[in-house]
Amino acid sequence: MRLNPQQQAAAECTGQHVLVLAGAGTGKTATIIGRAAHLLRSGIQPRRILLLTFTRRAAREMVARLERDVGAGSRGVVAGTFHHFCLLTMRRQPKAFGLVDATVIDRDDQLQLVRLARAEQRAKGEQFPQASAILNAISYARNTNAPLPRYLAKHSDWDEDTTRRVLLVAQQYRDRKRQRGYLDFDDLLHRFASVLHKEPAVRARVAGSFDHVLVDEMQDTNPLQWLIVDALRASATLFCVGDDAQSVYAFRGADFRNVHAFAERVPGAAVLKLEENYRSTQPILDLANWLLDGSSLEYGKRLRAHRGPGALPRLMDFDDEWAEADWIAVDLIERHERGTPWRDHMIITRTAWAARALESALVERDVPYRFVGGTQLFQAAHVKDLLSLVRAGLSHRDELAWVRYLTLWPGIGDVRAARTLDTLLPQPDLPQALDTLRAAWKGDARVHEGPRQVWLGRSQPAQVLTDAIRFLEPLLERRYDNWKDRKRDLALLAKLAQRHRSLPAFLEAYALDPISSSEASRLEQDDMVTLITAHSAKGTEAPVCYLLRAEPGLYPHARSLGDLDQEEEERRVLYVGMTRAMDTLILTRSCRLGGHRVFWGGAAGQHAPGGSAYLLEDLPDELIDSQPAPPDPWDDDEIIVPFG
DNA sequence: AAGCTCTGCTTTTTT
């Protein structure tokens, strides 16, 4: 791989900590990979290089590219998400981190726990914050390393009494986690950071195992992650890459001061810039530059296209989302027929939900596609059902799994499940708990058999999964009307389990990475259109990009209206979306801008002073090729035939 | 008393 002089200089700048400010498409990944390759060539041992990314996608891509560039010499480089790295390290020395016998839980499990606590605080029929809202607040405070009461006082509009009870919910959530040995995603970072902070010996051991730490997407790191990077700096050299204009995870506590204040926090650090864009043609970048110019913040960024001129981005208006979706599907088919492979097309959506019309159009027109981001296909209910049985068969203390498994049975609801669990929990181990269950349960005798099968066969993950599917089949078939389709997902899961030595390892890997959708699709076919959320799209590119529903209510998202920081983040989300396109950028919208629409979310167009209710409001004509809406193919007005 | 089924509501972004 060839680097330009700036990239080269960055990759080879050794002897001090480095921050690289890299605009969209300027070869950020190439540079970080180039850096790793340079270190390996200069004799650094692979296992002394740590490569931290923010998303699993980025981690996978980095590893693949590094292997392609360096070959087997890259084996042993430690690469993964922050969460992954923390868990891995803590699993190696469980005692030092107090991690013996802990189960990692995903967001669904978290929500379930919060729901239980919430039910106790909420009066019947009363308006009370949703479990997800409470969990978001808990998580945000945690990731920004701020006490929850202070965070709520500042950022929520809940009244005093509600706030008091939300704090009780949070307290209970914590207690329940502790009692059951559950660790949520935030705990992974928090536990790791706090032990590194409090135990100099542990810190020295962890930090001392690396010479170089490479951090991707630095603008997305949150204060907790900063503490981790900061601890590693004690004996390793940092190489951080980021772009403040692409910071889109503030909702998760990301703090781009980690980029802005880098030089002050890390004395003697070199700050380098990459500004030449290699991805897109100039008109696409002109549009992106215009978008940033409209901000009240100063991003100090002007993307220059190394590739030079090209076609103007297009803007298409439609009557409704169905017409829009169908037009895109047809356009994709035409491009495909003209010889462009499906994989060269990417459709970028603000939310998973906003793409529902598009998904049905793609299905209807037989366009092969995969969805990246949003709620994963594999977090589906039937997968959770299966995994709940597996988890129940490994520990009688896993309350969430047991309740889910038990309520699959006809005649068992929340109440009976909870009561049954009260008898299981005090038992010393699982076999005895199962005996108790068999003795106490008057109904279907098979209830205890499923977990028992798992327990007995637990040394062979793939076989356990296969047996568990067979065991659950009658129950699930009754429950879901499209069982045949769902069964295929489960079979895939059993196949993936083959790769893991133990069931807990499989479950933990799954919790952190609920089946790489990439893997799932690779098992099927390669050439397909990518439908992707703007957040997930960061770091990707495609020759042809559609920006779906680039309309008021979505850019900025209605929920962000009224908060200047959030509105500003929406600008960056749109910026990320636009700068994915290499040759062709097509923006589509599906509402008539003339007729004022009231958007859900309450705020109804009330944007913050200095912000904007619609980011493409004053789009200059010369930057875009505006096209009138094509006739509505679904127009079902009666055709009046004149008689003579 | 507990579970089941129907209906209406509500959907940001991710580890």
Next chain:
DNA sequence: AGCAGAGCTT
């Protein structure tokens, strides 16, 4: 797709 609530069934 999943939740909450109402009303019905076991």
